[in-house]
Amino acid sequence: MIRRFGSSQVSALLVGLVAVAAFAATYGFDPVPDGLPGLGAVEFPRLVCLLLAGMAVLLFLQESPPHDPETAPPIGRDAWMIFAACLAAVPLMATIGMLGTIAVFLVVAGRLWGETRWPLLVGVSLGMTAVIWLVFVKIFRLTLPGGWLFGG
Amino acid sequence: MEAFLGGLAILLDPYVMLMVLLGTVLGIFVGALPGISGSTTIALLLPMTISMGPVPAICFLGAIYCAANFGGSITAIMVNAPGDPSASATALEGFKMAEKGQAGLALGMSAISSAIGGIVSIVVLIFAAPLLARAAYSFGPPEYFALALFGLSMCAAIGGDSALKNLMAAALGLLIATVGMDLTTGVERYAFGVMELSDGIGFVPVLIGLFAVGEMLDQATRRFGKPAIIALDAARVPGMAEMRKCWRSIWIGSGIGTFIGALPALGATTAALIGYNETKRWSKHQHEFGHGSIEGVAGPEAANNAAVGGSMVPTLALGIPGSATTAIILAGLIVQGVRPGPHLFTEQPTLLYAVFASMLAANIFYLVMGLTMAKFFARISLIPPAFLWPSVFALSLIGAYGPNQSMGDVWVMLAAGVVGLLFRRAGFSPAPLIMGLVLGGMVEETLKQSLLIFGDDLTGFLHRPIAMTLIVVTLAGLSWPLVARLLRGVRGARA
Structure with a gap:
């Protein structure tokens, strides 16, 4: 219908x-x-x-505009996997904390996005996590959840 | 004048100056990333301001707002992918100039016209905002209610597929604003026993979800490849002949941008598109348009940056956002405990003038940076999406969690991200929803107060000339498309 x-x-x-x-x-x-x-x-x-x-x-x-693949392209399998990774990131924070989750997420989502160079993925992930830690935890003094693994 | 000098003195504080500089660099940097608009940048970086005081925080946000528009033009010219929607008009001529080997000249003109547009609008802001605030002292709840309605009606023209969809998004924003405890009756609404919802849904997680996460999820469905960048050695300062040619375009753009920006809800994108059209209309070299016209870069660039100062006029003087980005800045002010409105001009004039001064400084900073570091900023657009968008999500997690240290806010952000994705796919713009969310409290509160004043008699509005005028203008604006269609139909039948 x-x-x-x-x-x-x-x-x-x-x-x-x-x-x-x-x-x-x-x-x-x-x-x-x-x-x-x-x-x-x-x-x-x-x-x-x-x-x-x-x-x-x-x-x-109102009359609907014709379907425009530019506005709403079909959602592929990888896109669904990226959505799932975003969803999984929140409960993962309870276990490995926010910084741990960010590090893992950057590798997983980057891979799903099509980046195949593992050393680069891991390097960018660690670098970005370090920058986030420096800026938000050290400079702006935000307390981020540590998860039960890193500080409960 | 004394307050303005006080504002300048605050700006000379090294910490505040550092925040303005940092805001300018971040604004250009993130503005140059295709897909990340000034609104998204400010939404993402809002949590960084929580531990700052109100003055550095607002100066920081103001500097990002000024610089992000210019940052967007760099990728518009170099890659034909506007980093910010407001730079889409710049791409029309800027990329054509770049293809002809004039990328440096286009970037130079973009930096200069942006700075002139920005400075003109801030000068207007310095003079107009206090006047508007003084006039607003005679406003009571009925006038504010009518003004907020007018602001919401202007959402019809913000963007997206249709005016109706924009108004629906604004109404959804109003509905979300009712979540939590009703301040006049103490009754909880739509909280469903969830403690986190009793205080209402926070601006920050919704903003970040709708703009940043929604955009990231949308990009995940597209997976565009790496853009090709046009070679550039450096930005070139336009010569006297080029400046003479563009002078009129810059003034037209600055005037249009300041005016459009000052209207509630309409922002830099609308200003830039109108600025482009008017520049073309008044140009003596119309034949150059579409083939890389330098005037076609100068006009819209002056307009989109002039809209920045213009949109701060109603935001600061009345508490009515002048654009989607200023709606986010307004949320940032509220988080800092500052409630914009006419009283700000008497209670905290120094803070206000510090904001004005910082925006002037940001315009000068990005002019210098734009002319000296254009090549570096242009390379930003080459960051692969596989690193860019997951990083945006990582920043979104912190952004949503930071202000209240609440995991509930992270879930709200995710839900808003899904709404943002659905909005984009269905041709709705998220900006009107933010306007509705920001103005929702004011609309309900002032409606209740007005009805108390009028003894529950709606005709009381008829005896308030300012409120009545605003309501008539709102109704006329909303019904105009229908009237125009009817008139066209009648003319068609006669013909």
Whole structure:
């Protein structure tokens, strides 16, 4: 069914869905204490949801532009792997800390991006991690998560 | 004048000067990287400012903003790949000049016209911002509400596929801004029992996710190859004949850029495109356009840098961002505990004038660097994507985590990155969402206050001339495309 829709219709349906869900969620807000004058907590979000839903309807009714591979090229296997690497980086931080994760990520993502020279990948990864450590930890005094392996 | 001298004195502090210099170098460096815009640069580097004081932080961000536009033109001329969207008009003539062996001249003209445009707009900023701030003292909540609505309506013209999509993105930003505790009632909204969401969704992780991570994920689907770079020995300072030829273009670009920049939401890209068109229209050498016209470099370069100062006018005087990049700077100011608006001019004038002075200094710095180090900066565009984009993600992780030391913010950044990717693939621009997010609090707060003033009677707006004018202009602007279509239809039927 959805295949018959163009990109505008798919976008409109997604945004419309967000608007409906957000509108419905306002019914779960706690009630406003009695005696407070003016607009409550739900009116503004509801107004925005209605506006959003209205615009989604307008977009749905618009003719979709022809598919442009320049705007939305097909997502290849390597791109999916890079997405997965980004997603995996966050839980990995709990284990080997942020700097460890960055070092590993730079090698893995660089390889997935098509770089085949391992020594260069490792060298750039270590160099970049060292620069980040120097700038953010030493100069700007940010405390980065160490993970349970490097400092819990 | 006293405040301006105070601002200059602050700028002479070696630490502040170092931050301006660092901001200029980073701005040119990152601006020259294809795909990384000034907005992304500032979003990525925002966390570096957290441990700085407000003055060096804002001077640093201001310097990046000034220099990133110029950095973008280097790759536009050398590689035909604008490092910043605002340099896309420069690529039209600049790359053609480079192909004719005039890359050095194009870069030299770009540096000079950018600096002139930037300096003109900052001079305007120095004089216009206090005037606007003084006028804004008579503004109450209804006027601010109308002004914020006007700013949001201008999002329609920011970029992306269509005005409707831009307005939808802005409305999504407004919706995200409602997450967290409602300050007037104390009711939690869309927090779903998650403690991190009670304080609302932070600007920084959303900014970094939408701009940097979204762009990185998008680039992962493209995997472009290494660009071919045109040989360059050095930038060449244009001679008197070339300056005489371009003088009019530079002034046209500076005027247009300052004006467009000062309008809420519209920024350097729009200014540069209009600057290019107007330069061409008023040129005595129109036949050169499309074949490497030096005026076609001077006009848009002056315009996109003039938009920088122009866009700081509403940002600092009213707290309404003049562009997507200034929306991020505004977020940076708020993180630093500085709330822009007319009161800044009386409460912290020295801070403001330090910002103005630092932006002037940044323009002079990048002029010197552009003329002496163009060859080095041009090589930046050759950094392989396999190293560039994973590094952007690494910086994004730190950027999202840094301000609140919260892993929740890292997840928010990732989610915003996915939204950024979907936006790009569906032809939505992320910039209006940021405008909605930044202005959301103001729109709701001032609407509530206005209704309290008017006793819940919306017709109260009719008795506030400034608010009413702004609302009429907003409605006229939004309905104009529809009216124009109807008029065309009527004319077509008559013909």
